[in-house]
Amino acid sequence: MNNKQRWMGGVVLLGGGVLLAALLLKGNEEIEQDKAQAEITHPIPKTDSTPKTAQPAQDSDMVSLQPLAVDVETEKRLLEEQRRSREKAVAEQEARAAEFLKMQQEAEAAAARKAAEEYAALNARRAAEQESSDNIPPEVAEDDKAKAQRLAEEKRKQDEKKKAEQQKVDQQKADADKKATEEKRKAEAEKKAAEDKRKAEAEKKATEDKRKADAEKKAAEDKRKADAEKKAAEEKRKAEADKKAADEKKRKAEEAKKKAEADKAREIMESGDKNWMVQVALAANQANADAVVSKLRAKGYKVTTSPTSKGIRIMVGPAKDRDVADATRKKITSDDSLNMKSAWVIDWVPLDQR
Structure with missing residues (x-):
């Protein structure tokens, strides 16, 4: 908008x-005139305020009452007319004020429209005269620049406000999510703690039951082992006793x-009936x-x-003479195929003769 x-x-x-002040003054003057006319048309009687000295009444004087100039009904009618006059004046004043405002608005609209037309014509003329944007009037350029700055500032403020509101909403949502997450985590932690406690108690009970069962089983x-060992010891003792008795027997x-x-051999030896044998080996078992x-x-x-207690005695003979038995021994020991170098001569009595 330029200076014009x-x-x-x-x-x-x-x-x-x-115009508004003139209308208001005119309305006040009309109200004052209406009041003055009402007072002239219906004068209010005045009472004499000066006290008069009471005089004795003469017998010949007649006392008479003067009628009032205005009765009650007339007073009410006058007051009603005054009220109506005031209301009419106020209504007319308001109508004139509304008409004046309407005229003023129409005048302002016409002036604005005319100014806009003039401004458009001025811009068109200047645009036609000047091709470069450098020749734009400073006030116009300044207005456009200020408008652009104002719009940019308003847009920035709106963006900041919107961003702040969005941040607030996001923060509230984040706080709500954080609170919900914390409550969920707390609930899960409590549930896990309760589950861990239950499991620990169950494991403790199972361990205790197992320990008791193991203790009872071990006992x-x-x-059983003690009874078995006792029985085995008793049986062993009894077997050893039986063996000892058998061995002793x-x-x-x-x-x-x-x-x-020995008695029989001594008897045979004493009787002179002897046999000489060449013992060549003492085998450990019957196969050998x-x-x-x-x-x-x-x-x-x-x-x-x-057979003897140390093995099976193997002998060659018998011979009635020791020299014959010794000759047989030498023959056996000299035979390499027999490999019996340790043969010796013994005096032997058969079992059936013992």
């Missing part, structure tokens, strides 16, 4: 103010047998003894075996 438009707007406003196993029997054999016997018999020797 500003001046035109100021003139229009000033003229409107003058039963220990008792066997020992006594062997001692008795040996004593009998049979092998040695086969070798000797293959050479033509007469072989006799006799």
